[in-house]
Amino acid sequence: MAADKNLHIVIFPWLAFGHMIPYLELCKLIAQKGHRVSFVSTPRNIDRLPKLPPHLSPFLRFVGIPLPQVENLPPNAEATTDVPYDVVQYLKKAYDDLKQPLADFLRTTDADWVLYDFASYWLGQEIGPSLGIKTAFFSIFTPECLGFFGPMSGDKRTKPEDFTVPPEWVPFPTTVAYRYFEIKKIFDSVAGNITGVSDLERLKMSAHYSDIVAVRACPEFNQEWIEVLGDICSKTVFPIGQLPTSEYDSGDENPAWQPIKQWLDQQPKGLVVYVAFGSEAKPNQHELTEIALGLEKSELPFFWVLRTRRGPSDPDPIELPDGFEERTKGRGVVCTTWAPQLKILGHESVGGILTHAGWSSVVEAVQSEKGLILLTFLADQGTNARVLEEKKMGYSVPRSEVDGSFTSDSVAESLNLVVVKDEGKIYRDTIKEMKDLFVNKERNDGLIDQFLGYLKMHRNENKNSQDIEV
Template sequence: MKQQLESFIETTKPSCLVADMFFPWSTESAEKFGVPRLVFHGTSFFSLCCFYNMNTHKPHEKVATTCTPFVIPGLPGGGIVMTAEQANVADDETPMGKIMKEIGESESTSFGVLVNSFYELESAYADFYSKNVAKRAWHIGPLSLCNREFAEKAGRGQKANIHEEECLKWLESKTPGSVIYVSFGSGNNFTNEQMLEIAAGLEGSGQSFVWVVGQKNENQGEKEEWLPEGYEERMKGKGLIIRGWGPQVLILDHKAVGGFLTHCGWNSAIEGIAAGLPMVTWPKGAEQFYNEKLLTKVLGIGVNVGATELVKKGRLINREEVDKAVREVMSGEEAEERRIRAKKLGEMAKVAVGEGGSSYSDLNRLMEELNSRK
């Protein structure tokens, strides 16, 4: 893409270039034409601080095995315990390690960093990141709240595999806060066996649910062997299964939804936060274990389903664990306290992107800096 991008920059002369972290070469390409490059990080300040401290202090190199827990050193507030596997720190000599090193070097010479978060959510980590890691950083999220109209919310991401009106009609038949929304992101890499346990766990919880199962993957056959026999008939009116892509933002914002079972990818996590929902956390890889710690240990709005290692390792989460975590998030005294905290964060998120809010102001500050360069 390098040649095409440089040709585009040269002919359009943009005020700046915003490029995802995985295009480190774009900093050099932008500089070639005197254009500032902004790095976009699709994760939280908390995760970025964790990655930085893990690479700086390398505690993972001092533990005996990948499953030995240790405390991430140097974090504001401290007390975040991980294993080397969960921390997902790649050795500098591996292909991923080399890419991450390039990303770090590119970030240090870029104009600054954009983060899809808001200051009130993780202020200590935003301050730490701005002071110790990036020379300039702007929090401009939650970006999903920019989609204010029905069509914008419904069209977020890909085209949904269910008509929005059909989905909303189903939700309208439920009492407020009674439905749990279940989605593991765009990459569904669960085995049939694991999917069966999820299905049985949801049924056992007695909770109404909307479950986006995503597209089939190599772990699943042609037949739908991941559903117990007669499951959809038994769950008629109780559970709605969406095969493929679901209108996530619309569903999360609906009053009938009272919880979110998520893989903790940051897009999903921040959309759940913006909707003011408590979450069942089921990280699968990447930086998701960091995000899970933010939701459960820092913000106090999440309950871990029991996922302690990468999904590819094949550790089965059984139906009893799914059932227990769903119940814990949806009902009881602790659940109510968690829901209150989540609702407050959702309200703060909306204030942040509104006129005069922290994200609104940071975006204005960024634009002023870019204009002053002209």
């Protein structure tokens, strides 16, 4: 019977590490159940992904498809981390040009399902139906984010102000919305870019044209939003867990970790602030200066993973204030290369993380029971921050509603509130309470089993192998 046969699932994430890593975590969970997975991306991105445990290699293979050349996209730029924010639109154009090579690859496979990201709406709209392959939109964005952005049609919001209040289709009280400065900064996601299809349109079409929607969520944490999403999409929505990061320890200790561990071992327990804003968020020079001076004023020890530019073509590198590293020597470390985030967060000297509220970093903080101090920059980070504020899991650095500016004093006070003060104990305690929801292996296994059970029952046995031009 078809339902007894193991699946072959093709996975195609957007070209951002904040997307590729959770997709890879899902791949590992599927492969552990004995199903075959093909992870499709560009060669350079595949080379930069974490190494896999050897026992999964028979089930999980990487498929590299070269990224087409596009004008205004620098050579070797294959992920959002490689280019400044305004160049990402050209990366999307190159990604759209992967349509034909991806269709050619799929035609040669026995794929039962394709799981695709928000940027590749055309997989659900054209390629899947043409080849007789079932499609699932797997959103690394939370149900709150997807629910906030709403249905394919009937959304009358056109101005930034419209996105600063909860939408009319959410039937319960909530604060989940963007602050004015957050939506203003990313309004090109609504207004459009050189590809002719805005990010918001891509997101809505990805959900609309898919056979089902899978979302990074668990019912005990955000059930009411999962229901909103089901109503909006009018199709089955599968929460598949928070996909906590799993590290493969090959026995070869990463050389970067030893000196970091030695420094952390010498710090007071629970007082170090870990500072990291993900692979995409880059503060401007004024913001960087206020963050640095805030860390200095806080008098707390800190470990800061600082990206001074987005790729070699970034024309605006940022710099630390004069004398900052000398004045904080011994108390603080600024790391401008890759750092093992999960290991750092897991160290007992770390008490909190100053973060952009990217959901993978949030999940890793919950895994390690570390308090969250929030400073949003891009994308879904605004809606994520509202969820964390609502649930008393995180505290946002106070900022101007108009331009998002903040002071070094507000940074210092926020850090001390969450990491040290009695008034911030609620944030530290709530994170610990949430850990079981986020990293409960038995519960997460059950969600994956339900999802895979559906995929097995509803695979298409009558695939169409006709030629397809897209």
